[in-house]
Amino acid sequence: MISTMDTVDAKHNARGAAINARITSDMNRARFTANERAKAATFADVLSIAYAGGIHINFRKTMITIKVMGGLIADKLAAKQVMDICAEKGYKVRTSAQGINFNIKKIG
Secondary structure: EEEEOOOOOOOHHHHHHHHHHHHHHHHHHOOOHHHHHHHHHHHHHHHHHEEEEEEEEEEEOOEEEEEEEEEEEEOOOHHHHHHHHHHHOOEEEEEOOOOOEEEEEOOO
């Protein structure tokens, strides 16, 4: 299931918001096992085949979010397979004006 997020543009605070997001992600990285981080990296590689645009992995307290900037489909078949994987594994997919977020819940 795909849901939509209401987001607000950071405008003049964009640089500070980006720095804060990076620092927070780096701090939260330790909350996840090497196996969980490897799965996120592998899924990001799959997303890079299916979608055009930058891909960012963000570590949060209870989940890993992989953001596809812009969310433009590069390969329709691969994009469909990505959605099938998300449904199978229970990954949450959310869209915003900035792109598509794939949320992977922390195990345990």
